[in-house]
Amino acid sequence: MNVRQVIPKDAIPSVENPTFVDDHSPPDDDVVGIQLGGEARAYPIRYLNYHEIANDSLGGVPIAVTWCPLCGSAVVYDRRPPAESLPEGADDPGTLEFGVSGKLADDDLVMYDRETGSEWKQSLGEAIAGQLEGASLRVLPATTTTWDQFRKSHDDAVIMAEPGGKSEAASESDSPAEIEYQDDPYREYVEGDGFGLGAHRGEGAGREWEREDIAAKEPVLGLVLGGEALGVPRTRIEDAGGVVTAIVGGESVVVFATADGLHAYRDPGYDWTSTRGGVRADGVMWDPTTGAPLDNPATHVAANRESLERLPAQRLFAFAWYDDHGDAFFESG
Known part of the structure; x- marks a missing residue:
């Protein structure tokens, strides 16, 4: 696993205690949707492009809605590591709050928890460094769909409001800039042939992919x-x-x-x-x-x-x- 520091810690700001609205435009916005304890919420990927993590609680469960734009990876986790997954001798950290470390592990977002400073590979939900190394998070049932479809399926669904602020994803440098949510900083990357950080930054074709039966960004x-x-x-x-x-x-x-x-x-x-x-x-x-x-x-x-x-x-x-x-x-x- 190749782990490297790419941008400063928290240059992409996670969302804490997000607010929600009943309606949203455009209706065909892609969202991460989840229903727990009779509550349904949607998190626009257009917003997550600039924040990557939303720390929230739904149906009495503390959740982390996570998104890695380079990996197209959407996963919702329970923010409480199961006791059986903790390394020997580690105290139960309780509910964790996650931020963006600025590191990538094999081009995937590395999260960190603010309670212990441990680092977590987003696509695996596993701690790869720090006090909780080896611990894992529980994946929750969620879907990636459109806001219109999620709302049709859940009459009482609400959707995350614009968090606002600054993000490195809105900037051409490592310094955060004001977010314009109508922009898509990853459109060319998703539509292009290459994959990985190098391809996103226009530094060549990116990593090699030798399989012919499946496209790299399938x-x-x-x-x-x-x-x-x-x-x-x-x-x-x-x-x-x-x-x-x-x-x-x-x-x-x-x-x-x-x-x-x-x-x-x-x-x-x-x-x-x-x-x-x-x-x-x-x-x-x-x-x-x-x-x-x-x-x-x-x-x-x-x-x-x-x-x-x-x-x-x-x-x-x-x-x-x-x-x-x-x-x-x-x-x-």
């Missing part, structure tokens, strides 16, 4: 269950008609690709079929975005099924998943 939905990791590339889901199933850590999972995102649920053991109208299983149609069964308006038959259970997962680029988990990619057939 969106992947990453699952780590029962000690086993599996990354499911978007194109492999699309090639299968928008739905694939797999066994991960002894768990049966079903993964959907929709126009707005990638979604993973615990599979009750249904036989999933992709049709013109969507996805069908157990005699009814299903909404891949929410995991909810759909009533049949033509026959007035109610879909008397329970909604699928969303699994803890992360969305990230293929190269970042490979950095963390090697060749643990879903293979069709």
